[in-house]
Amino acid sequence: MPGIKNALSLDIEDWYQGILQIDQSNWHNYESRLIQNVEKILALLSSARAKATFFILGYVAEKYPKLVSRIAQAGHEIASHGYSHRLVYAQTQDEFYDDVLRSKNIIESITKTKIKGYRAPFFSIRKDCLWALDVLVDLGFEYDSSIFPVKNFLYGIPDAPRRIYKAGSKGILEFPLSVLNIFGFRLPICGGFYLRALPYFITKSGLKYINKKMIPAVIYMHPWEIDVGKPKISMKLKWRIIHNYNINGMEDKFKQLVKDFYFTSIEEVLFGGRG
Template sequence: MSILNALSFDIEDWFQVENLKGAIAPDQWDACDLRVVQNSRKILSLLEKNGTKATFFVLGWIAEKCPGLVKEIAEQGHEIASHGYGHELVYKQTPKMFHNDISRSKAILESITGRQVLGYRAPSFSITPETPWALDILKDLDFVYDSSIFPTSFHDRYGFNGSSRFPFRFENGLIEMPLSTVKVRKANVPIAGGGYFRLYPYSLFRYCCKRLNRDGKSVVFYLHPWELDPEQPRVNIRYQYRFRHYVNLGKTEKRLARLLADFRFGPIGDVALQYFPELKHGGLNA
């Protein structure tokens, strides 16, 4: 049987993205066009057609506004996990602020689904070497795994160079499911999804994923609902951020359909069980 890869979606709306924060502040979010429901349903439709389940890291702010969407995702058999509440970078928060943010998000999601939330992903993968305290807070709040670490130094906003490229356990027992990279000489080149998935030619992206699978390693893939929405409002931001946010939005949905046909995917929790089968007794597969 082919390798099971981890499929995940960070459920936030177009106006909550870090690249747009200079133009749209959080106190303006209520006035923005809410498009996350229709875009998430595009994803759900593709998953249903392919008989594939995934992990949805839901922003607490979105869950409060759209509890029906969270229920819909959960009722279709997907894993609900936390993306925090307010989409604030971890290294811009104090430990107390971070604790309050993720505990608030966890409580909201668990009240909607009636199930324990076991996984977390930081906005913009912002658990870095500057924030080791965040890992203990996650453990204290009964998270079983984190999927925030990007073991690369290619990005100006995130990266955990020197971290393992593959799933591992921290000293406090928390499981880490890092975002995927491929080794090119001494560099870890990101291939986990998002802007990389939209920017790279699909043939190159598929080759890199197959390379990991040939080595017996699972791909940890991510995408956002707004990345399937070429008709979203356009915001005047600096060129670098504009390119990152808008490049190839019109191609994402078809590329995702191809990816689902080319590889075997499942929720992050299921992939974590392959690496850490003892988690089965901790309720990860419940």
């Protein structure tokens, strides 16, 4: 596979856990579809010979420890997506510390390996909660991949750097979601909703352009984004779009993406090591 190493990341949560309006106290009311979707992703990555970073929700790791082991045994990096999938800026510093520590302890007790990376639920490290980056350093994390250098109603730091950089007052390594600057307009080329929404050729040529400048990209996806059979529930239009838009074409786009580019884990891109 030609080209430079890009990072692939999966945010491991069940479909209803990624819906802001569904509180954790109600999660038990919804059908879990996580295992089958993660298995599908593992098979897909294996056939593409790609490695990835799996940011696993602590709640999920606690419920499905064998799934965490399976992902680790397949050679992928295991990292933290927090415990309860709450917006970072809606938490106090103490709540955030406890939430991330809880997820770290659960995951590390399963894998027996120290976690290096963190991804915030809903990419919710914004300018108003940059303290979170320093909390991650205090907890022993080596990198964060939560900052989205765009303007969005839920997340984003529109003027944040678009390359890997040292962030926060303690200088944690930040791998921001990949965004292309087109005449001052920032276009996310980073998978997930944007891979679903944009025609594939735009993602492909955008990623080629980023790589041509020898900049590695980080791509994300959720297991529920390739699940055409996930239950339909009533939601406001904005959230229906976020959750369901172009789900039908996503699996094929994702397959094509991992075929067209060289993907590995974030730790491999940042630190070398296993990949």
